[in-house]
Amino acid sequence: MLAESLLQLVELAGGRDGAEEALRAQGIEARDAIAAALDSTHPDRPGLDELRWLAARALGAPGIRLAQKPRRPAGKNGHKRRR
Numbered sequence: 385m386l387a388e389s390l391l392q393l394v395e396l397a398g399g400r401d402g403a404e405e406a407l408r409a410q411g412i413e414a415r416d417a418i419a420a421a422l423d424s425t426h427p428d429r430p431g432l433d434e435l436r437w438l439a440a441r442a443l444g445a446p447g448i449r450l451a452q453k454p455r456r457p458a459g460k461n462g463h464k465r466r467r
Contacts, residue, residue: 387426394435405440412461415443 397403407414418439422432 387421387424390421390435391431403438404442409441
């Protein structure tokens with residue numbers, strides 16, 4: 385539900401510039417909500433990718449998990465496999 389609300393905000397804010405301004409106006413308080421939305425299983429992956437990009441521009445990436453690399457699965461003993 386949170387992810388859908390943020391995606392609607394991006395859509396209704398009047399394009400990328402409006403969405404960036406709306407996210408910037410929310411400030412640091414929006415970071416946790418955006419991180420939770422990006423970690424969600426919402427089916428609109430392209431929309432979440434755009435939200436990630438907009439949030440990184442509007443709020444800055446340091447200290448927030450906006451653009452994470454996918455995690456590798458752990459091996460049988462729980463440690464990451466080395467290549």
